Amino acid sequence: AQTVTQSQPEMSVQEAETVTLSCTYDTSESDYYLFWYKQPPSRQMILVIRQEAYKQQNATENRFSVNFQKAAKSFSLKISDSQLGDAAMYFCAYRSAYIKGNTPLVFGKGTRLSVIA
Amino acid sequence: EAQVTQNPRYLITVTGKKLTVTCSQNMNHEYMSWYRQDPGLGLRQIYYSMNVEVTDKGDVPEGYKVSRKEKRNFPLILESPSPNQTSLYFCASSYLPGLDTQYFGPGTRLTVL
Numbered sequence: 001a002q003t004v005t006q007s008q009p010e011m012s013v014q015e016a017e018t019v020t021l022s023c024t025y026d027t028s029e030s031d032y033y034l035f036w037y038k039q040p041p042s043r044q045m046i047l048v049i050r051q052e053a054y055k056q057q058n059a060t061e062n063r064f065s066v067n068f069q070k071a072a073k074s075f076s077l078k079i080s081d082s083q084l085g086d087a088a089m090y091f092c093a094y095r096s097a098y099i100k101g102n103t104p105l106v107f108g109k110g111t112r113l114s115v116i117a
Numbered sequence: 118e119a120q121v122t123q124n125p126r127y128l129i130t131v132t133g134k135k136l137t138v139t140c141s142q143n144m145n146h147e148y149m150s151w152y153r154q155d156p157g158l159g160l161r162q163i164y165y166s167m168n169v170e171v172t173d174k175g176d177v178p179e180g181y182k183v184s185r186k187e188k189r190n191f192p193l194i195l196e197s198p199s200p201n202q203t204s205l206y207f208c209a210s211s212y213l214p215g216l217d218t219q220y221f222g223p224g225t226r227l228t229v230l
Contacts, residue, residue, distance in 0.1 A: 045207060
């Protein structure tokens with residue numbers, strides 16, 4: 001079974017600075033997806049960024065980028081120019097690319113990010 | 118607007134009183150899933166559905182039922198709720214199991230007294 005580990009329960013960053021959230025995962029599969037979800041106080045699960053394992057190029061979405069190291073099974077999220085609205089719980093998640101059966105999202109336990117003005 | 122909706126958003130109930138949390142998506146997705154979120158545990162899958170009339174258990178199915186009579190709807194049923202089912206519940210959907218992103222509903226905060 002796959003597992004996802006987020007080793008930083010809490011992080012903080014100064015406004016306008018850069019912060020990196022860590023995530024490692026364990027799998028024996030070669031084809032899968034990795035995600036970062038943001039959960040603000042409203043509790044909504046918001047997709048931040050997604051990475052396909054077969055792509056070597058790291059995904060980017062505006063101020064958000066990832067460092068995907070497939071051999072090391074590492075998937076960190078970098079937030080540049082942090083804003084107050086980035087304060088939230090961030091979840092790393094794994095999903096198998098197998099299309100003929102159940103492929104739930106496997107979540108880490110989350111990292112709570114605080115942004116200091 | 119493409120979305121997943123859940124109702125109710127908040128519910129306080131008592132032990133043993135049957136309840137249903139509805140979930141509906143307007144994206145013609147085949148795969149739907151229920152998760153519960155508990156502090157320190159992240160999100161865990163309760164049940165999933167591959168298509169109409171095709172449902173199966175996830176990691177934590179005890180005390181829950183589901184049905185999938187229509188493609189767009191996937192209700193979660195608690196026949197006899199207990200306090201350990203107090204949690205935040207999310208419905209999610211995607212076109213196919215392993216091909217793309219799951220889209221989440223807004224969540225339902227359930228408290229069982």
